[in-house]
């Protein structure tokens with residue numbers, strides 16, 4: 001009886017419909033089991049939305065949480081006036097990324113960090129990495145001929161080589177790349193781990209791997225400052241323009257080494273699994289939708305046919321692939337790689353059209369899966385159909401890269417990597433899945449559990 005008595009939501013949440021489930025664990029078990037099912041949290045959300053409406057409360061993963069869905073909630077949570085909500089990372093993520101990460105900054109500090117990374121990640125800023133990305137895509141695919149391939153592993157190795165090179169000119173193979181990969185894997189798996197910092201736990205190993213990664217970046221920074229090495233990468237642009245102690249501008253507006261490292265790690269963490277997952281889902285959806293694959297192949301064959309013999313894919317061509325762009329959007333809609341966006345209310349506020357008051361400190365989450373599967377916006381939502389994006393979709397209804405001030409700053413890079421890889425894949429190969437299995441890994445970023453094994457043949 002005591003537990004039941006304690007087990008009530010904060011007083012102000014009483015007006016919000018929903019059930020809190022069992023003491024301590026709340027509704028975490030049904031949340032987690034739905035989470036890794038093929039349809040993901042959709043069934044969890046759907047059941048509760050039918051019962052309680054577009055806003056409901058629950059207790060999952062150690063938090064009292066309000067879930068919301070619909071375009072109105074999406075608009076207010078994602079673009080709400082400055083300082084209304086902040087990002088709500090798990091404790092483990094906060095500890096691993098460090099206090100000055102873009103993901104933990106708010107208001108002015110957040111805007112400033114966004115400005116620093118905007119230029120190198122803009123379409124113009126990415127042009128200088130085109131040849132590296134293209135050569136890595138070709139090299140990766142060279143190994144696929146006539147083989148059984150685990151698409152997720154291959155996509156992961158490709159995207160890590162790209163980001164390692166872009167950020168700090170890491171060579172695509174060799175000892176440094178191996179260390180980088182091993183440390184990065186430990187960091188990634190510590191993100192949604194239990195918060196016990198005891199030797200042997202995923203959290204502890206993640207913190208240690210983060211420290212080794214920072215030591216590696218420190219030594220690169222030291223070599224650059226000594227003038228031993230000059231590179232044209234992201235780290236160099238931060239060191240030259242934005243680090244304290246350089247001649248340009250006053251130090252107040254510049255970054256400390258700690259801030260540089262926290263934010264380099266942030267780009268790695270936010271950009272790697274997401275792009276890997278997107279590329280893998282896209283290849284899976286193409287395998288399951290032969291008519292889409294044919295139309296996509298037509299686009300890429302036309303590009304090839306318009307080229308003089310022997311020349312390779314160009315920057316101009318990769319920026320003019322309209323059908324490919326729609327296939328990418330449809331992949332992000334169908335897979336909803338980040339199924340919900342998590343925020344913390346930084347002040348009390350009310351949502352128009354949804355008459356509930358949200359109080360400062362609450363965890364408020366946007367259920368993106370339901371928005372992406374709303375038949376009112378996306379008729380027959382289970383169907384993979386890139387032509388949905390022939391005309392612009394209603395604002396705040398497609399959130400593959402989010403929206404508003406926290407919209408993904410890496411979207412141009414992700415699209416570039418995927419478009420280049422897909423070009424070479426569909427021009428050279430056909431493939432078939434080895435086993436159909438639609439289960440999903442129980443990680444924050446949705447990925448096929450079996451890594452999507454395929455058999456590849458040259459065309």
Ligand code: HEM
Pocket residue numbers: 087102103114266267268270271272274275278332337338341342399400401402403405406407408409410411413414415
């Ligand atoms: C297909 C691949 C990708 C997908 C689907 C994706 C998706 C997203 C989404 C949905 C958000 C907004 C989350 C929210 O509002 O809570 C976001 C934010 C972010 N993404 Fe991406 N992303 C991808 C690739 C990348 C890449 C390649 C990078 C970096 C190089 C990157 C860096 C970031 C960062 C730093 C944020 C946080 C922005 C902020 O808080 O201001 N992402 N991403």
